[in-house]
Amino acid sequence: MIDLTQSFDVLIVGGGNAALCAAMTAGRAGAKVLLVESAPKHSRGGNSRHVRNIRYLHDRGNDYLTGSYLEEEFCDDLLHVTSGETNEQLARFTIRESADLGKWMEKHGCRFQPPLSGTLHLSRTNAFFLGGGKALMNAYYATALQLGVEIAYDSEVRDLEIDDGKFSSAVVLSGDDPQEIRAKAVVVASGGFEANIPWLKEYWGDAADNFIIRGTPYNKGRMLRVLLDNGVKSVGDPRQCHAVAVDARAPKFDGGIVTRVDSIPLGIVVNKNAQRFYDEGEDIWPKRYAIWGRVVAEQPDQIAYSIIDSKSIDKFVSPAFPPIEADSIRKLAAKLGLDPSAFEETVVEFNKCVRPGTFDPLVLDDCTTEGLEPQKSHWALPLDSSPFYGYPLRPGITFTYLSVTVNKQTQVLMQDNQPSTNIFAAGEIMSGNILGQGYIAGFGMTIGTVFGRIAGREAAHYAIK
Amino acid sequence: MPSNEALKETERVMVICNACRYCEGFCAVFPAMERRRNFSYQDLIYLTNLCHNCRGCYYACQYAPPHKFAVNVPKTFQELRVDTYQSFAWPGFLAGMFQRNGLLVALITVLSVAIVLLLTLFQGTSVVFSTYTGKGAFYDVIPYLFMVVPASVICLFVLAALLVGFVRFWRDMGGKLNELLDLRVMVHATWDAFRLRYLKGGGHGCNYPDEQFSHARRWFHHLTFYGFLLCFASTTAAAIYDNVLHWDAPYPFWSWPVMLGSVGGFGLLIGTGGLLLLKRQSDPEPANRRLLGIDVAFLVLLFLTSLTGLLLLALRETSAMGTLLAVHLGVVLGLFLTIPYSKFVHAVYHYAALVRNTIEQAESEHHKNF
Ligand SMILES: Cc1cc2nc3c(=O)[nH]c(=O)nc-3n(C[C@H](O)[C@H](O)[C@H](O)COP(=O)(O)OP(=O)(O)OC[C@H]3O[C@@H](n4cnc5c(N)ncnc54)[C@H](O)[C@@H]3O)c2cc1C
Ligand code: SF4
Ligand code: SF4
Numbered sequence: 001m002i003d004l005t006q007s008f009d010v011l012i013v014g015g016g017n018a019a020l021c022a023a024m025t026a027g028r029a030g031a032k033v034l035l036v037e038s039a040p041k042h043s044r045g046g047n048s049r050h051v052r053n054i055r056y057l058h059d060r061g062n063d064y065l066t067g068s069y070l071e072e073e074f075c076d077d078l079l080h081v082t083s084g085e086t087n088e089q090l091a092r093f094t095i096r097e098s099a100d101l102g103k104w105m106e107k108h109g110c111r112f113q114p115p116l117s118g119t120l121h122l123s124r125t126n127a128f129f130l131g132g133g134k135a136l137m138n139a140y141y142a143t144a145l146q147l148g149v150e151i152a153y154d155s156e157v158r159d160l161e162i163d164d165g166k167f168s169s170a171v172v173l174s175g176d177d178p179q180e181i182r183a184k185a186v187v188v189a190s191g192g193f194e195a196n197i198p199w200l201k202e203y204w205g206d207a208a209d210n211f212i213i214r215g216t217p218y219n220k221g222r223m224l225r226v227l228l229d230n231g232v233k234s235v236g237d238p239r240q241c242h243a244v245a246v247d248a249r250a251p252k253f254d255g256g257i258v259t260r261v262d263s264i265p266l267g268i269v270v271n272k273n274a275q276r277f278y279d280e281g282e283d284i285w286p287k288r289y290a291i292w293g294r295v296v297a298e299q300p301d302q303i304a305y306s307i308i309d310s311k312s313i314d315k316f317v318s319p320a321f322p323p324i325e326a327d328s329i330r331k332l333a334a335k336l337g338l339d340p341s342a343f344e345e346t347v348v349e350f351n352k353c354v355r356p357g358t359f360d361p362l363v364l365d366d367c368t369t370e371g372l373e374p375q376k377s378h379w380a381l382p383l384d385s386s387p388f389y390g391y392p393l394r395p396g397i398t399f400t401y402l403s404v405t406v407n408k409q410t411q412v413l414m415q416d417n418q419p420s421t422n423i424f425a426a427g428e429i430m431s432g433n434i435l436g437q438g439y440i441a442g443f444g445m446t447i448g449t450v451f452g453r454i455a456g457r458e459a460a461h462y463a464i465k
Numbered sequence: 466m467p468s469n470e471a472l473k474e475t476e477r478v479m480v481i482c483n484a485c486r487y488c489e490g491f492c493a494v495f496p497a498m499e500r501r502r503n504f505s506y507q508d509l510i511y512l513t514n515l516c517h518n519c520r521g522c523y524y525a526c527q528y529a530p531p532h533k534f535a536v537n538v539p540k541t542f543q544e545l546r547v548d549t550y551q552s553f554a555w556p557g558f559l560a561g562m563f564q565r566n567g568l569l570v571a572l573i574t575v576l577s578v579a580i581v582l583l584l585t586l587f588q589g590t591s592v593v594f595s596t597y598t599g600k601g602a603f604y605d606v607i608p609y610l611f612m613v614v615p616a617s618v619i620c621l622f623v624l625a626a627l628l629v630g631f632v633r634f635w636r637d638m639g640g641k642l643n644e645l646l647d648l649r650v651m652v653h654a655t656w657d658a659f660r661l662r663y664l665k666g667g668g669h670g671c672n673y674p675d676e677q678f679s680h681a682r683r684w685f686h687h688l689t690f691y692g693f694l695l696c697f698a699s700t701t702a703a704a705i706y707d708n709v710l711h712w713d714a715p716y717p718f719w720s721w722p723v724m725l726g727s728v729g730g731f732g733l734l735i736g737t738g739g740l741l742l743l744k745r746q747s748d749p750e751p752a753n754r755r756l757l758g759i760d761v762a763f764l765v766l767l768f769l770t771s772l773t774g775l776l777l778l779a780l781r782e783t784s785a786m787g788t789l790l791a792v793h794l795g796v797v798l799g800l801f802l803t804i805p806y807s808k809f810v811h812a813v814y815h816y817a818a819l820v821r822n823t824i825e826q827a828e829s830e831h832h833k834n835f
Contacts, residue, residue, distance in 0.1 A: 042531060049527045052487055111669055111678075113490030117499055130669070131525025132487030138524055138676050251533050258484035258528075318502050320484040320534075 009463035011183035016046030018427025019189035020140040021452025027147035029460035038156040045137035047215035053126040055442030056101040085436025109139030126442040184463035185422040192400035193221020210302035217253035236432025243293020246396030258320035267308035274343035281378035297395040323389035351382040403432030410455040426451035467548030488522040515818040519671035523751040539751040555629035562806035567758025578795030626805035674747035688736030695729025733771035763808035
């Protein structure tokens with residue numbers, strides 16, 4: 001049992017990647033660190049336990065990365081996806097600070113592996129964790145313990161005592177009784193608010209009831225709310241989030257990577273009225289993967305169906321849930337609960353508009369439709385080979401972007417733009433400073449690692465100076 | 466046929482893993498899994514026996530219990546593996562030996578020791594408890610024919626049982642017998658097996674006794690494996706000395722049988738001792754406790770074989786030699802009698818799965834080149 005009545009140098013709120021990077025750095029700097037994680041030990045690690053790779057700057061390839069990834073290219077990639085919705089200075093800073101992160105990570109117990117099959121397009125820019133994010137979290141927790149960090153699981157930080165932008169203590173619920181914990185500085189690394197359905201409803205209305213949360217149920221945004229209520233300045237559009245289409249049969253929380261459905265570009269997607277509503281072949285799948293959560297969220301009852309036929313069933317990574325299968329279009333409609341006539345009409349119309357071409361799932365091929373609204377730009381093949389398959393889809397929220405504003409030292413900024421002296425933030429909870437919209441694969445871990453390290457360093461420096 | 470329950474559960478888990486693939490860097494199982502979309506009986510018994518139970522994928526799994534998906538690959542595989550050991554055992558009526566294996570192996574060993582002791586005692590207590598030295602000393606305690614005839618019969622039986630198991634398994638994995646004639650494949654797979662390639666687990670070792678990576682299990686397994694082989698070589702050398710060269714045992718310390726036997730014996734002693742210790746300390750979650758007896762029984766038996774063998778060597782010029790020889794031979798008898806129904810068979814099935822894997826890898830390389 002940890003003695004929570006003693007005073008700590010640095011209190012870390014959260015138990016994911018950003019929190020651990022901060023804890024390890026502060027611990028190494030000699031600070032007395034307490035890390036408070038709301039999840040029990042077996043579910044520790046927040047969304048970070050679901051990740052598989054990280055993107056960082058490197059000027060040469062190695063055993064795990066096939067080549068160099070330099071600053072200009074990285075910046076271009078980031079500016080492109082955010083369409084300018086970013087603090088460019090901070091974005092460049094992040095990218096520079098990410099140089100050779102892999103080495104630091106390995107020193108702290110991380111193990112890499114060559115890229116996963118099916119994600120080879122990331123093999124130059126992103127390094128993959130051996131065994132994924134949970135293995136990384138296991139290694140980080142072990143290193144943190146070695147560095148003398150104390151860890152309290154199953155303990156939620158309920159409130160922070162903040163006076164005039166200065167933190168003095170936290171209220172922690174560990175067991176039944178709330179306890180006050182004193183520390184000289186606090187690092188808030190408690191993720192976004194994606195697991196807080198009532199809060200999501202403030203922006204999405206009842207539609208949010210139909211959202212599936214891909215990651216941890218513990219990211220309820222309590223710390224985000226506390227900081228904003230205490231006069232910390234927010235950044236980011238509260239409606240913005242990373243969302244993909246996941247199988248509607250996925251569990252409400254923590255379904256992770258295996259619930260994603262990659263069949264979308266290979267067929268058509270219809271809503272509950274059996275109507276198509278978006279160009280399924282707009283761009284190569286990795287570039288369009290993360291728009292489908294939002295697109296499905298805008299459909300009636302937030303449900304849609306990806307439909308393919310037997311020509312395509314083996315052309316994508318097989319998902320965890322089996323397809324719903326039937327030997328005719330009408331029978332499939334019945335099984336999916338769609339109106340058979342309307343569905344048949346949609347498919348017939350689609351098939352009629354498909355133009356002949358040379359099918360190639362790896363490039364923007366010339367299989368397209370003509371005279372169809374919305375068009376399918378690539379990989380359009382008629383749905384004519386039984387059996388037919390359907391996957392029900394729901395929006396799957398990865399994380400939210402609404403954040404606290406920070407400076408380069410990760411100090412949170414108050415309404416008057418003055419930095420707080422001893423409140424630092426890292427990870428998802430400040431990602432909105434850099435990601436106003438859009439996302440590039442592996443960048444969530446970049447933000448958490450870069451700013452987690454800075455937060456740990458600055459907090460320790462403040463506490464033991 | 467393995468139980469439906471074990472097959473269904475393994476299939477369920479493989480479908481989830483195939484959608485995830487985070488563990489593909491740990492071992493040969495995941496790349497082999499990725500070459501498939503559906504998992505038939507053939508695929509499942511193959512993948513299960515390809516696993517060397519390093520536990521990496523258990524600790525790395527974000528879906529491990531208490532997650533709703535309850536993915537526990539090492540445990541699921543272990544259960545199906547034991548089912549395959551049973552269903553390929555020969556003769557079939559002995560398949561039940563894998564149930565309550567620990568108890569049965571212990572009983573058989575105790576009986577074997579008792580029988581050998583009794584048989585020697587039949588020759589009169591003076592025979593057992595006197596001090597013998599010099600040529601033919603062992604045979605003064607246990608007559609030549611009593612040693613050699615049962616040993617040969619048992620060896621032949623064990624070989625036949627293992628071979629039948631191998632062929633049955635190979636056939637059920639969907640293999641053809643002529644595939645086994647491809648020399649390149651066999652050399653490659655054997656090389657992988659001998660250097661215990663996959664025990665490295667992505668280069669970082671296994672997760673024993675807990676979630677930390679460690680090479681302890683690999684080293685102990687190496688010692689056990691090579692220790693066993695050296696002891697086997699020692700016995701073979703002794704048989705040649707005896708039957709071909711007509712030199713009578715016991716042999717001097719600097720002879721091949723004694724040298725090989727002592728080095729192997731120590732390897733076996735430390736290796737099995739270490740593995741037993743690791744087992745004792747290790748996390749019970751990624752395994753089925755009910756099946757633990759299978760591992761423990763075999764390890765203990767190997768441990769006792771090496772221990773009694775080494776004691777025999779150390780004390781062979783004292784009056785304890787007679788008893789020790791009888792006990793040692795009793796333990797060895799127990800070991801050999803139970804080999805086809807003990808954890809030993811993992812060597813046979815894992816090897817077969819490695820051969821299958823070598824063939825598959827070559828085929829997929831071949832496809833890549835086109
Ligand atoms: C399925 C999935 C796959 C992903 N794959 C990738 C990928 O491959 N690469 C990548 O870069 N990003 C990926 N991401 C995004 C990535 O997970 C996040 O960007 C990153 O993990 C954020 O790290 P974090 O430390 O800020 O938050 P988290 O890892 O979510 O940690 C937040 C922690 O705070 C704790 N917490 C919350 N509130 C409290 C409280 N009040 N008191 C105490 N503790 C609290 C939580 O329990 C949790 O431990 C993925 C996300 C998901 C869901
Ligand atoms: S064991 Fe778990 S983490 Fe590993 S591949 Fe399977 S589902 Fe993924
Ligand atoms: S336990 Fe080890 S060898 Fe077995 S499947 Fe998992 S990672 Fe592979």
